[in-house]
Amino acid sequence: MAVETPLKGVIGDSIRRKEDDRFIRGRGNYVDDISLPGMLHMAILRSPYAHARIRSIKVDAAQALPGVVAVVTGELLTQHKLAWMPTLSGDTQAVLATDKVRFQGQEVACVIATEAAIARDALPLIEVDYDVLPAVVDPWKSLDPGAPLIRDEKEGQTSNHIYHWEAGDKAKTDEAFAKADRVVSLESFYPRCHPSPLETCGIVADINSATGQANLYMTSQAPHAHRTLFAIVAGLPEEKIRIISPDIGGGFGNKVPIYPGYVVATAASLLIGKPVKWVEDRSDNLISTGFARDFHMRGEMALSDSGQMLGLRVKLLSDNGAFFADAQPSKFKAGLFHIVTGSYDIPTAFVEADGAYTNKAPGGVAYRCSFRVTEASYLIERLVENAAVEMKMDPADIRLKNFIKPEQFPYKSATGFEYDSGDYPRAMQLALDKLGYKELRKEQAEKRKKGELMGIGVASFTEVVGAGPGKHYDIVGLRMFDSAELRVHPTGKAILKLGVKSQGQGHETTFAQIVANELGIPAADVEVQEGDTDNTPYGLGTYASRSTPVGGAATAVVSRKLRDKAKIIAAHLLEASEGDIEFDQGKFFVRGAPSKAKTIQEIAFAAYTNLPDGLEAGLEGVTYYDPPNMTFPFGTYMVVVDIDRGTGQVKVRRMVAVDDCGVRINPMVVEGQIHGGLTEGFGIAFMELITFDEEGNCIGSNFTDYLLPTAWETPKFETFETVTPSPHHPIGAKGVGESATVGSPAAYVNAVIDAVAHLGITNIDMPVTSDKVWAALNEKGAAE
């Protein structure tokens, strides 16, 4: 089976990215780069109030401004039955406000004009008469019986309560707590933050009034699902809708929902008969589109005196804003939060979640996370840290003692997940070694004697990513499979078309590598296409780390289908029996005779020119892959911090990350994903915050207030890997795009707590800013 030159660009090779050639030349094609003849521009008037009744809207002055083509209000949309739209969570959301505004920044009216600047000029000319109502900002107070009713338009809605949801076994868990030696508890708030991709959301809607063809160029992480939703929301015939998601400047979950701006621009193009462009400015993006987190959590852990975990009880309240617009599988109201038992063999657990409406922006998306896994991972890892503090155990030791053991996989968790594979002690040990843990503990002890604050944070996360299986997981009823179509041309070059959609993850390279691995066509010869619904098979899109687990699996499976057909053709060409044909790195040969091989290129040519009788021509196929299970990436992160007692400033000295995402297709790309996630995790832990004042004014509406990590303060990362393949994935891969955002916030915060726990400080909610740290130190008389 010797093949002299190993095929380059297969699984495991860090080949350079194909997509980079256009990006480094400024030749990417993002939505805002698209300009069509006769294109009009749209701007949105937003509510200045968090809660107010609309008495009237006067548009005459705006309408009269030269260059203004139309002013769209909720009243106009009502005539077209478009004033409200369904959300991804089965609720409704106002497209343009008709009765009330329910959050600051809510869409009230849209101006369509010949120029973007004119559309903006017209906004202040719209006169809206508001009757300001009390704003409900605190989700706990929102559930008080006397709280103002936010969703008074909803029939049967008598309070601001949205849902109650449970997982696990209450009775068994209560029993475990009753018998436990120790109970450790933690109240924790995971604050509202925002994915803030560098490119904001936008659309160019181009509807041909003669043919009804609707070409929608959109910042969409899920173009096929969006096409179906557009068909349902706008009543457009689905075969006439073509969603084109061109290059996307980062998504991180922000580009999963459908926003009012998309809907109005599309309606406007339909009504006016010209293309309409709408691109958010940064404030539009921060104040109105999919935020993340905003979970108030109480966790309790039952333990034995020896530090054995016996049970876990979690109660959480989700602040969903004015419309329940979370992007998550429909059966799971709190997403996949019930992965909260994490990496530990906890015999019983019970989770209950409630959701509340508040006068805040809607759209809980999973900012670089698989449906609330981040909140779960944060809670359990913070709780374990506090358990270690209370039990006077080393935070690494308590984890090692309670990890699910390698031999326990596949492991059924107390809340119902079946973990596919894992070796948690190995990842932990590697992190301990790479960090030099013992030496650092000695240094810490020395420093503590001198009154210096140094902390070592540990977090051992387990994620659940790669939804479906479709029978359990769906988005508004659409089962979460994904697809790949592979066409091999006569010259042996191929096009791979996918239902997922890259936003920077490098699909054009890594998915070509899967084809190279499975079929032997060099990655350079495989063109990967995504994002155009007319031109790719149906899929649910890219979010929740599902592209490699689902779309990647589909790619492997369709490649294997073609390989099977290639074997038939090879047998024909080699005048042998199909059963005797072997495949290795793009060559097909009779077992034992590798020197007389036919290459995949020769076979591709034969597929169109020289076929055995009865075999269909061509070498093409399509697969819709419904995964049998999720994948469960894991890892251990360790952070070293030094804290200035005079200022409360936390300096991250080291960050060691060991990730196990199964087989790595392109290690360079995987490492890049981890770097990015560790940075967003750092931002969330220390800087990023969207909050509100008592009147519901959004604080965090631009990058002056919503702080993102720059190169200056971002730590230098030390990344390492272990490889525990997924047993059910065709190439053993798991998702990795979000591991670092999921796992790292707890590591950063645990490092801070580790530095100050001896002073009696056991929690500081994120973002852990200098002023909060200093105040906590000061309260204990430990500030300088």
Add this chain to the structure above:
Amino acid sequence: MGQPITVTVNGEQRSAEVEPRLLLVHFLRETLRLTGTHIGCDTTHCGACTVLLDGTPVKSCTMFAVQADGQQVTTVEALAAGGTLHPIQAAFKQEHGLQCGFCTPGMMLTSVALLEEKKDPTDEDIRWALSGNICRCTGYMNIVKAVKSAAATMNAQAAVPAAAAAVRS
């Protein structure tokens, strides 16, 4: 209401009548259709719109086009002179210094200006110079690597003619 301006963009004189309020970034993107320069925040924080004005990095969302009248503007489209990648472009690809590509043009232009000033920048020099350019994807690790790698390439390229000159003398 239009004000005539002439700006040398990527070596070519471009004249237009523009509204005084037109931002430089809109002049580049809309008037000249040079869409490699991106808009990320509107408030001078993110640096996606960074271009070189007479060789100095500026955020083109915070300058009016009329302020660039009579000056030289360099955008990402000019980096690959004669079709050959600038060392910074090659290094960004080689070191995986980009993912979604949205911040990349601004990052590269700021880096080019840094390398004009400092031939051998340290990690800290690079991180400080790039602290006005935000990247949401890469965590900066590979961007720093790319700038160092580009510096090495540029120094090597500069050394070749210098060595040749030394031989001649």
